[in-house]
Amino acid sequence: MTATKGLEGVVATTTTISSIIDSVLRYKGYNVDELATKSTFEEVVYLLWHDKLPNQNELDTFKKELAENAEVPDEVFRQLKAFPLNNTHPMAVLRTSVSTLGIFDSEADEMNEEANKAKALRIQAKLPTIVAGFARIRDGKDPVAPRKDLSFPANFLYMLNDKEPEEIEVRAFNKALILHADHELNASTFTARVCVATLSDIYSGITSAIGALKGPLHGGANEQVMKMLTEIGTVDHVDEYLEKAFANKEKIMGFGHRVYKTGDPRAKHLKEMSEKLTKKTGEPELYEMCVKIEDIMKKEKGLLPNVDFYSASVYHALGIQHDLFTPIFAISRASGWLAHILEQYSDNRLIRPRADYVGPEAREYTPIENR
Numbered sequence: 290m291t292a293t294k295g296l297e298g299v300v301a302t303t304t305t306i307s308s309i310i311d312s313v314l315r316y317k318g319y320n321v322d323e324l325a326t327k328s329t330f331e332e333v334v335y336l337l338w339h340d341k342l343p344n345q346n347e348l349d350t351f352k353k354e355l356a357e358n359a360e361v362p363d364e365v366f367r368q369l370k371a372f373p374l375n376n377t378h379p380m381a382v383l384r385t386s387v388s389t390l391g392i393f394d395s396e397a398d399e400m401n402e403e404a405n406k407a408k409a410l411r412i413q414a415k416l417p418t419i420v421a422g423f424a425r426i427r428d429g430k431d432p433v434a435p436r437k438d439l440s441f442p443a444n445f446l447y448m449l450n451d452k453e454p455e456e457i458e459v460r461a462f463n464k465a466l467i468l469h470a471d472h473e474l475n476a477s478t479f480t481a482r483v484c485v486a487t488l489s490d491i492y493s494g495i496t497s498a499i500g501a502l503k504g505p506l507h508g509g510a511n512e513q514v515m516k517m518l519t520e521i522g523t524v525d526h527v528d529e530y531l532e533k534a535f536a537n538k539e540k541i542m543g544f545g546h547r548v549y550k551t552g553d554p555r556a557k558h559l560k561e562m563s564e565k566l567t568k569k570t571g572e573p574e575l576y577e578m579c580v581k582i583e584d585i586m587k588k589e590k591g592l593l594p595n596v597d598f599y600s601a602s603v604y605h606a607l608g609i610q611h612d613l614f615t616p617i618f619a620i621s622r623a624s625g626w627l628a629h630i631l632e633q634y635s636d637n638r639l640i641r642p643r644a645d646y647v648g649p650e651a652r653e654y655t656p657i658e659n660r
């Protein structure tokens with residue numbers, strides 16, 4: 290038995306949800322480029338969970354169900370008010386709050402398809418309410434209740450700011466959510482599948498996935514990109530920053546990918562949005578810095594931006610606090626996690642690989658008095 294470090298190239302399951310073939314990302318067969326430009330996030334979630342795009346009636350019903358399930362039990366906000374508010378990362382809050390949601394769902398351990406689909410909808414609907422509510426509570430404000438007349442992306446921005454977002458903001462946020470929704474067997478999705486393959490409940494699966502997404506090598510990279518851009522500050526400082534980082538063998542966040550070696554197809558959409566939105570908010574230099582970093586990374590390291598690189602400046606330009614970037618990723622990717630969890634339950638087998646043992650040879654036990 291020999292191990293493949295990081296399971297690179299290992300095919301661990303079959304899936305019908307998304308594919309990456311020749312650097313083209315497809316959800317259920319639809320090219321993500323087309324979905325990002327023509328679709329809404331709710332349509333994409335419906336697609337991931339139902340195998341087909343909804344017709345108008347189906348979409349209206351689905352949006353209504355999401356809106357009707359967006360409120361969270363009071364206990365969730367009561368619990369998070371007790372956290373050290375200035376010192377707790379919102380991803381830790383989200384991870385804990387999803388676990389709490391499971392405690393207050395009397396069907397959490399009901400293991401049939403209908404119950405699991407209903408729980409998937411409840412989880413997807415509630416995540417934005419938790420993230421926006423926490424962001425407000427830690428700023429000393431009251432959470433804003435979700436509205437039933439707003440779309441899923443608009444409702445999140447509304448709950449965050451207590452103000453109806455502009456159309457251009459909703460369109461950008463909708464596109465960003467679509468682009469992050471699913472990505473084959475990425476680390477957090479694999480985590481979710483491993484968890485529920487023990488026949489553990491759906492809340493445990495999502496809680497585990499949030500934990501995996503939080504790391505800076507995965508979803509946590511978008512917040513780190515913004516930290517880097519803030520530290521660099523101006524276009525003039527890019528060369529100096531990168532030279533130092535290269536000399537220290539530091540990784541540049543938002544670059545490289547385990548699967549894409551010729552470019553991440555989502556990055557071009559986010560780049561275009563970054564240019565437009567930073568111009569609108571009067572921070573075009575942020576975009577110029579990104580372009581310069583991209584050029585140098587390509588020339589010096591042969592590395593290209595992944596989904597996390599330009600999403601950072603997009604979310605910043607939407608006025609979103611930087612530590613909410615990864616929770617927003619989680620809100621979107623939950624749609625993929627939930628699709629994968631339902632797929633795993635539908636044809637389950639325990640996921641239990643082997644390890645190549647490289648520790649000490651077999652040895653005799655020494656009683657404690659002789660050690």
Ligand SMILES: CC(=O)SCCNC(=O)CCNC(=O)[C@H](O)C(C)(C)COP(=O)(O)OP(=O)(O)OC[C@H]1O[C@@H](n2cnc3c(N)ncnc32)[C@H](O)[C@@H]1OP(=O)(O)O
Binds near residue numbers: 592
């Ligand atoms: C949504 C997502 O999860 S997208 C990924 C988000 N993560 C990031 O942006 C973090 C930065 N990027 C990385 O750490 C990596 O590129 C990963 C984690 C995305 C992919 O990792 P792997 O496939 O395991 O590649 P690995 O880390 O082994 O890198 C291969 C080589 O490229 C280098 N490399 C990879 N990414 C970077 C980077 N961002 N900056 C500098 N060098 C890099 C590595 O140092 C390594 O060099 P070496 O062979 O000289 O040691």
Ligand SMILES: O=C([O-])CC(=O)C(=O)O
Binds near residue numbers: 507
């Ligand atoms: O697929 C991966 O390895 C990382 C990921 O989640 C993405 O790129 O969206």
